[in-house]
Amino acid sequence: MKFSENWLRQHVPTAATRDELAATLTAIGLEVEEVTALGAALDGVVVARIVSAEKHPEADRLQVCSVDTGSGTVQIVCGAPNARAGLIAPLATVGASLPGGLQIKAAKLRGVESFGMLCSAKELGIDADASGLLELPADAPVGQPLAQYLGLPDASIEIKLTPNRADCFSVRGIAYDVAAASGSAVAPLAIEPVPAMIGSALAVELDAGADVPRYCGRVIEGVDATAPTPVWMAERLRRSGVRPVSFLVDVTQYVMLEIGQPMHAFDRDTLAGPVGARRARKGEATKLLNAQDVALDEQFIVITDGAGAAQRVVALGGVMGGYDSRVTEATVNVFLEAAHFAPAAIIGRGRKLGLHTDAGHRFERGVDPELPRTAIEYATRLILDIAGGAAGPLTESALPEHLPQPRPVALRRARLARVLGLSVADAEVERILQALGLAVERSDDGWNVTAPSRRFDIAIEEDLIEEIARIHGYDRIPTTLPGGASRLIAPSETRVDAPTVRRQMAARDYLEAVNYAFVDAAWLQLWQAGEGAVALANPLSAELGVMRTMLLPGLVAALARNAARQQDRVRLFELGNVFHAAAGAPLETQRIAAAVCGDARAEQWGRAAQPVGFHDLRGDLDSLAAAAGARLEYRPSAPAWAHPGRSADVWRVDGGRVLRLGWIGQLHPRLQRALDLDVEVVAFELDLGGLVERAIAKAGAQSKYPSVRRDRAFIVADTVPWAAIQATVQAAAGPSLRELVLFDRYQGKGVETGFKSLAMGLILQDESRTLTDRDVDAVVAEVTAAVEREHGARLRA
Known part of the structure; x- marks a missing residue:
């Protein structure tokens, strides 16, 4: 919101300086963004009239002007293209000092004396226009100081408003805040009703319910549309960031800026009546004031003219007037409109058409529903005083049940x-x-x-x-620390906390990523993970329309962005929540995910480069599980996003409990192509809750008796996973098995095709005695028999 300082002071008398006023506005929440001083030093600048303008004898672009200053005639050499006899313009007399430090002295230009300077608006510091002399109205008093005539000095103040302060989109609205902060009072705004002088009127019909609960209108006949906008009004508009257009248009803008009610002026002779307000119909179209043809639908509010089949759209309600019913210099009869539009009916309508208007900006945030009648009366009085005419009765149609009621x-x-x-x-x-x-x-x-x-x-x-x-x-509000008793809660020993998980992943050379919990629904469909997605009622954008059901889509996208920017080795992890639709509130689950590509280890001279693979990532996951004392099993699986044969479900198997935690493996090549990934990506995603649970550590005595190791190698079908054999060995060996180590896997000469050799070490130990050879042989025999029986294995010679 931009406004004139002098205009504000007219509504709220205050002795505060300009700087103090700006500081006060900012302090009360109306943040001042810019203060532009206008006409700060115009002593010696007067209103003058060019009596004659003759061509300079030595310069084609200069004119020698005889200028009436009100106290005599002086000779001025001027190069402005609009300098002409009869023009009234500002004259800086000899001795004047203009903004910017320019001192006016008598001078000779190409041999012709000049005693002063005719000025443009830019040279006077009151506008950016430097195309020619500032043209003043023909009735401007010659000889009067320009500052006095234009109401200078002044300042244009621009403030930034929060969406809830729609009342401050007017000078009078701002005045109330300034009055409260400065201890003064807002000057009364006396707007007397204008009595009807003629009987001409247009009926008003409301058919939009709560969207348009009030509409006021008035016919004014015999208006002089060519009447110039008064200087005081034009200057206030300019200083508020509005370029004067024509008097009838300027009046509506002026009223809107002063009291906050957007208005519109129709050419009465283009309307048949009655005037109505309703929802647009699908397929309707109209031409707006900016000559833009727009197609409408049921979301728009339109102002209509006529009835039945002859009814037509003449304006886009709350946004912009229509082209065919606009006022022009030929307009004689005017129909003034001031209505109240509900914010919900206007929000987004202008943006849908690529429009941003002052009226739409205000109606979207809310306009005082009691203003339309006041605005009509105020605008009528201004028109009658300046452009003449005769006013008809004020017509009002209202739906009181839909108007906001103060409580x-x-x-x-x-x-x-x-x-x-x-x-x-x-x-x-x-x-x-x-x-x-x-x-x-x-x-x-x-x-x-x-x-x-x-x-x-x-x-x-x-x-x-x-x-x-x-x-x-x-x-003036004291700064005090909050008081109260707080209860200290010791961290739980039954789970590994999130900071520890993060440190563990960082120690394995991972970087943490943080992604939006909102994702594109099409993105989840690409991963075939859209089932149960929770749609947002009011998303930030179409690309952030649903809550994520997996962490991996966002994490892999981050990896892809890094890989596309010449990062050959990327290792990312994320801790975050995923969401699934459920009865009542969505189900929220905390998960951990990781995604890697490139070399398994950082580049170094002592080791050859090796692409990261499934077992590298499994090692990192086993390390993380070890922090909670968890034992993991990996069972082959093939979800839609996974590479067949290179992925597995992750299960936690310890303490007599079997729990599926998530998935680990390589992404499917088809998915990688869809994501525009040129590198193989290995990843995992697990429920964090099941992974970080741990039993409370208990101290126990260490056996003082020696351990015994026995190695065995079995030939088994290639389809038998090590996890299955491991479970069989542990069950068969019993409590004396302290550790089982797989130290070799072999396929090649001596082992037939379709089989593999697995060599393992059994480490046995008892807590009460030294194991004898007979004890050890019995355990080894039981293990051998169990593996042969359950997996069709045989001892390798």
């Missing part, structure tokens, strides 16, 4: 003191609330406060506390 909000004295941490005097609380335009009524424990219709943002007690805090001053 009191209780503010408790004790709650205010508790939240702010200080006691604000009752008189100060009442002063602040009343200065903001709120109705205050005392109660036993505080106040009952009713917000004006323009303050949509005040609905609960905390809103009122915020108002007190920002006006009383955030800097």
Whole structure:
């Protein structure tokens, strides 16, 4: 929101300097982004009239002008293309000092004397236009100081508003906040109703329900549309960032900036009546003021003219007027419109058409529903005073049941003191609330406060506390540390905590990644993992429309981005939650995932490069499981995203419990091509809860008797996994087996095709005695028989 400092001061008298005013605005939450000083040093600059303009005898682009200063005539050499006889423009007389430090002196230009300088708006520091002299109205008083005529010095102040402060999209709305902060009061805005002078009127019909609960209109006949916009109005518009267009358009803009109600002016002669407001119909189209043809659907609100089959769309409600019904210099009769549009009916409609308008910006955030009648009366008075004409009766159509109704909000004295941490005097609380335009009524424990219709943002007690805090001053609220007793909770010994898991992964040369929990639904479908995905009701974007059901899609995408940027060796892991639809709230599960590509180890001179593989990642996972004392088994599996024959389900098998944790393996080549990955990726994803559970460690005596090792090599079918043989050996060996080591796997000469040789070491030990050869032989024999019986194995010679 940009506005004129002088305009604001007209509504709220204050002795604060410009810097103090800017600081106050920022302190109360209306952050000042820019202050542009205008006409700060214009002493010696007067309104002047060019009496004659003759060609310079020595220069084609210069003119020798005779200029009336109001106290005499001076000769000025001027090069502006619009310098001409009869033009009224600013003249900087000899001795004047312009913004930027330019000193005006008598000079000779190509041999012709010049006693001053005719000025452009840029040279005066009041606008960026440097295309020619600043042209003043024909009735501008010659000889009057320019600063006095233009209401200078002034400043253009731009503030940044939060979405909840729609009431500050007007000078008057800002004035209430300034008045409350500075201890002053907002000057009354006297807008007397304009009595009807003619009977001309257009009926208004509302057929949009709560979307358009109020619509006001008035016919004004005999208007002079060519009347120039008064200087005071045009300057206020310019300083508010609005370029004057024509008087009838400028009036509607002026009223909107001053009191906050967007308006529109129709050429009455283009309307047949009645005027209506309704939802657009599918397939309808219209041409807007910017000459853009737009196709509409049921989401848009339209203003219509006529009835039955002759009804046509003449404006896009709350966004922009129509081209065919616009006012022009030929307009004689005007129909003024001011309506209240519900924010929900306007939000996003302009953006859908690639439009951003001041009206749409305001209606999206909320406009005072009580303003339309006031705005019509104000605009009518301005038009009649400046452009003449005769006003008809003000026509209003309203649906009271759909209009917001003010309701009191209780503010408790004790709650205010508790939240702010200080006691604000009752008189100060009442002063602040009343200065903001709120109705205050005392109660036993505080106040009952009713917000004006323009303050949509005040609905609960905390809103009122915020108002007190920002006006009383955030800097006056003491900084205190929170108090209270806190209970120390010792970390659980029954699970490995997340920091330990992260340190363990970092020690294995992994980097942690953090990805969005929101993903693209099409992305999950690519992984064939979209079943049970939770869709978001209000996603940040279409690409972040559902909650993730796996960590790997995001993690592998991060790996792919790194690989595409010349990172040959990438090792990433992530701890995060995944979500699945369930009865009631979504089911949330914490998981850990890792994805690797490139060499198994960092490049070094003492070891040849070797691509990372399944067993490298398995070693990292076994190391992580060891921190919880978990024993893992790997059983072949082939989910949709996995490479057949190179993936496995991960099971935790210890303590008499068997629990599936997740998956480990290589990604399917088809998926890698779809992800544009030129490298093989090995990954795992497991439920973290089952992985990090651990039994409480118990101290036990170490056996003082020696251990015995016996090695055995079996030839077994290549399809038999080591995990199955391991389980058989452990069950057959009994309690004397302390450790089982697989130290060789061989296929080749001496072993027939389709078989493999597995060599293992059995380490036996007893806690109460030294094992004899007979004891050891009995255990080895039992193990050999069990492996041969259950897996069709035979001892290798």
